[in-house]
Amino acid sequence: MNISQHRENAHRLVEYELTGEVGQKESRNLTVNISEAYHDALQRLSLVQGMSKAAIIRQALDHLCDMIGREALYPETRNKV
Numbered sequence: 001m002n003i004s005q006h007r008e009n010a011h012r013l014v015e016y017e018l019t020g021e022v023g024q025k026e027s028r029n030l031t032v033n034i035s036e037a038y039h040d041a042l043q044r045l046s047l048v049q050g051m052s053k054a055a056i057i058r059q060a061l062d063h064l065c066d067m068i069g070r071e072a073l074y075p076e077t078r079n080k081v
Contacts, residue, residue, distance in 0.1 A: 013075070 034042070045056045065073060 010075075013073075 042053050042056060045051075046053045049056060051059070
């Protein structure tokens with residue numbers, strides 16, 4: 001990612017934070033369209049791990065947040081995830 005794109009993305013993150021939409025609900029629904037291959041992988045991971053598909057997605061998001069760094073995702077606020 002180039003510097004210009006990084007700045008634009010950071011600006012979007014700050015705008016999102018300022019809208020006041022953050023943390024309004026305890027949980028939210030998410031509908032995604034994924035390829036058959038991703039759906040198959042999600043189903044298999046769910047079976048192997050003995051977890052729901054939602055739990056697998058939450059675990060994957062936690063891992064990605066840790067990789068990127070929570071301080072990069074929450075620069076002005078406390079870590080929420």
